[in-house]
Amino acid sequence: xxxxxxxxxxxxxxxxxxxxxxxxxxxxxxxxxxxxxxxxxxxxxxxxxxxxxxxxxxxxxxxxxxxxxxxxxxxxxxxxxxx
Ligand code: FES
Numbered sequence: 001x002x003x004x005x006x007x008x009x010x011x012x013x014x015x016x017x018x019x020x021x022x023x024x025x026x027x028x029x030x031x032x033x034x035x036x037x038x039x040x041x042x043x044x045x046x047x048x049x050x051x052x053x054x055x056x057x058x059x060x061x062x063x064x065x066x067x068x069x070x071x072x073x074x075x076x077x078x079x080x081x082x083x
Contacts (some may be wrong), residue, residue: 004039005081007074008060012045020057022071029071034078 009023010016027040046065048054059069061077 002037005037005062005078006041006060007038007062007078008041008043008046009069010044010046010048010056010058010060011042012048014048014054015046015057018056019070023057023059023069023074026071026074030075030078034075034082037082038078 007026009026010020011024012020024042027035027038030038043060046058046060048056048058051067055067057069059066059074061074062081064077066073066077
């Protein structure tokens with residue numbers, strides 16, 4: 001079985017109100033060929049407090065932090081990782 005790409009979605013209040021609520025349904029919005037390749041997890045805060053100018057919402061894909069995350073950006077990143 002292939003190792004899954006771990007996608008953490010921030011559901012902390014700051015990210016949630018800034019668009020994170022859309023990301024929590026990521027799995028249902030991914031193209032079907034990617035659905036089995038990822039494991040989506042919720043995280044309380046991925047580290048916005050460490051940035052001087054945080055740009056929420058945040059996600060983390062295979063350990064790499066992404067700011068201003070969107071379904072589209074996350075999908076592109078997953079595509080690039082499975083290639
Ligand atoms: S609340 Fe989302 S990264 Fe901090």
